[in-house]
Amino acid sequence: MYLWCVMQQTSDPVRDVYDFKTIEPKWQAYWEENETYRQANPGDDDFDASKPKRYILDMFPYPSGAGLHVGHPLGYCATDIYARFSRMQGFNVLHPMGYDAFGLPAEQYAIETGVHPAATTKKNIANMRRQLKMFGFSYDWQREFATCTPDYYKWTQWIFLRLFDCWFDATCEWVDTKGRKTLGRARAICELRALLDEAQSDINEAGEIVSGSAKTTTRWSALDDKAKDSAIDACRLAYIDEVPVNWCPALGTVLANEEVTNDGRSDRGNHPVFRRPLRQWMLRITAYAERLIDDLKLVDWPEPIKLMQRNWIGRSTGAEVDFPIASGGPGAPMVEDFNAWQTERSNVDSGGGFARVADDSVIRVYTTRPDTLFGATYMVLAPEHDLVARITTPEQRDAVDAYVRSAVHKSDLDRTADTKTKSGVFTGGYVYNPANGERTPVWVADYVLMGYGTGAIMAVPGQDQRDWDFAKAFDLPIIRTVKPPDDFDGNAYVGEGPAINSGMLDGLNIADAKAKMIAHLESTGQGCGAVNYKLRDWVFTRQRYWGEPFPILHRADGTMVPVDEGDLPVELPAVEDYKPTISNDEDHLPEPPLSRATEWKTIERDGETFARDLNTMPQWAGSCWYYLRFLDPTNATRFCSPQAEAYWMPVDTYVGGAEHAVLHLLYARFWHKLLFDLGEVQTAEPFQNLINQGMIQAFAYEDSRGVNVFLDDVVERDGAFYRKGDDEPLQQIVTKMSKARRNVVNPDDIISQFGADAFRCYEMFMGPLEASKPWNTRDVPGVFKLLNRIWRLYVDPESGSLSPAMSSAPADEASLRMLHKTIKKVGQDIHAFKFNTAIGQLFEFVNHMTPLKERSREILEAFVLLISPFTPHVAEELWSRLGHNGSVSKESWPVFDESLAKDDMVEIAIQVMGKVKARIEVPADADEKTLEDLALANASIQAAIAGKTVRKVIAIKGRLVNIVAN
């Protein structure tokens, strides 16, 4: 207001045009000063418990040095509009923002420059905060935090300790706080020990408590203390295991799959990469696989995203089957007599039966098609499989060793790139097919993956195309066990049909044959029905500096103790050098940057020396639970107060990019379920509604050589594009924004040219939120003009006072109807996240009002409220110029009158044989009979049906009439 007065005094004649450069900073300062968007928590003095709540959350950004690109604010604009709208509708709205601040780029920068990642991150956050404020987002800034601060990661470590301190009791049936029956839950590890001690239960190698006496189980009471500890450790939800990783000694670090090139080298520096097992922290997400699938039923997510999660978890049903080893290498345990083995297995009561964990004398496979067992003509082991070494005969040893070595050194991509050509080597060993006792050769091939199922398959070339290809390549027998249709001319037949060549199964359809075979396997102790998941446990270790340290202390003897909760956080120490230790030796073990923290890395406790864990957690860790910290970000005694959690959770609306559809959302759901099992949170699922914004793409221009030309150097003439100056024709393509494409649009530039309100409107007007669509700066002036036109409805640019056309007389009916229609449409569209059509309606309103000589003030006042979620700055300015005190955001959303929101007369089409021949104006509620009569009486229609017989008339109220005549 002050600046406006100055302008009025100094410029003559006064031109009080829409001046976003003054308005936007002015109101941003006002919001900041008045804490306009602060949201009180339950228990606070100014908390209004009578209001319903909405928790509206954005996926928080990584504070990169490049700042926000135009893709970030797409989702942020959407949630901001929805949050402002929700407040006006009388909701308590939790709308926070923070930073996912641990991560690789800051560390890479530190390695190159020696600048501490904390300093880089702090600087980047400051820039990003400036940008976020520049957009006018209504975040509650008092709740802002970054995941890299000790106050925050203290609780990340605390949750890790919960994972460490729990096991998953898969057989536990329980009723949750919402009264739902659930199978399986996390329980404290001390309960496991108590169960084992008291109940004299047994524990098997899979870490399952078992009663009964299957032969691979061990009597708990027979174990010594150390063996008990390690058995317990193996059951934890956070456990240590050896898993193969992409080890790059020259970089001194482990690489992600996407950092490894096809020829098995690092994409940074082109160093050799080796796949080798490494001791890693693992999180047992697989224990929750079933519940992660089931509980998708509880959330309102887009079906495609749910489908992607289901596919990722990849539940399949089938059977595990044991194939006894008939012959192999010198040391291999063997089954001499197949019939005797079968008899022994069948005798369940005297130590036979199907063991929970396979013994050495069999190859255990998982199959989804137990009905095809009679067609299993060879076996395949993954190259990493334990049995490979033992089953290989001396004659085949060299070939197998060479094959295994080459496969192990291949990257995943390389190993799986070519799906047509199969490679593999015969081990020389044989197993018996348990269905018919046939001696079946055992091969090793890299198309079988150790990470899925049991790492071994029975190959059924008749019903599996991959097996068919392999059998053809190596001249192995093929037996069809499902009868294909007579006209079938393909290779493997995977369709439905009666079983053939399958003894007792012959004639059965696939489902019945599966069931019968599983029953047979179970009754004879040779196999059992099984469920399998593609999902694997989560490798939770990174050999990095810039992440959360593990709150675990290691004794010299290999045992571990958790850091006391009272000693959290385990703070990340300062180091001189952030580089991992590099080496040219493939066998050199990783030494993460934290090994350079010489003071920190050992610690004395009660006279005993412990080594700290030198690894850090992955970036996912911080983002797994940040939505809970926003509820109560400064709580020093708990990750958040139970009261805040009970009130705010679940997140009602979660908006972010579809690229997080699987990993982030699955990991966060997993952690949430752990906290739920422990009674720390009250909802089974964290995110009730999920919306995936599309990607903002950009036009890019290529010359004839395929080289990209900078946007600024492109001119358009007659719909074609040319390079400025040399008139070379360019090809326009739509692609991701990237530096390489030279088509990056910076939001700072757009805002300095058109303002934040116009920017927000443009992004929302581009198209549906979920769709990917190209940015086109050419279109921005369209919404910028809208704001100017709105401005002129209120402000007379000559005098700077309110427009003389604004009248206090009662509104004309047409304008009143337009207003109510607009209130209805905009409200409904915001609620449905259809912002593009909401803005279309704002245009229609302005188009209606602009030509009027006299405009009702009452209507214009209501319209300011309607635009305020989209264009908060200009709305505040107009609201204040209309003489109101206080922020427009504190006003209520206007209520529409249904009778005014719809037209009383409508135009309907009259068709003859589906072609429109006339249009008539009728009352909106005219019934079908009236429409039919009016249609038949219409002159053009009579002409159109002259000489024809009217067969049928279809009249749809308020829509159309169709006359069938011939």
Next chain:
RNA sequence: GCCGAAGUGGCGGAAUUGGCAGACGCGCAGGAUUCAAAAUCCUGUUCUGGCAACAGAGUGUGGGUUCGAUUCCCACCUUCGGCACCA
């Protein structure tokens, strides 16, 4: 290869989910205003033919269901995103 999403004017897109295809915006054309321009306002703008009224075609392609299909079904083509031989 598999899974998912999508294909509508010169461009971004709309269409109550089976009921007038092209709302709204951009661009373009014409007009008003102006000494002139910018800005602003008004009019037109799917394509083809016609001065016009009007006629015909038209939502990736080809079929089908229906009085009626952008919408539902079948086959195919193209683009984008994800996954990588998942037994």
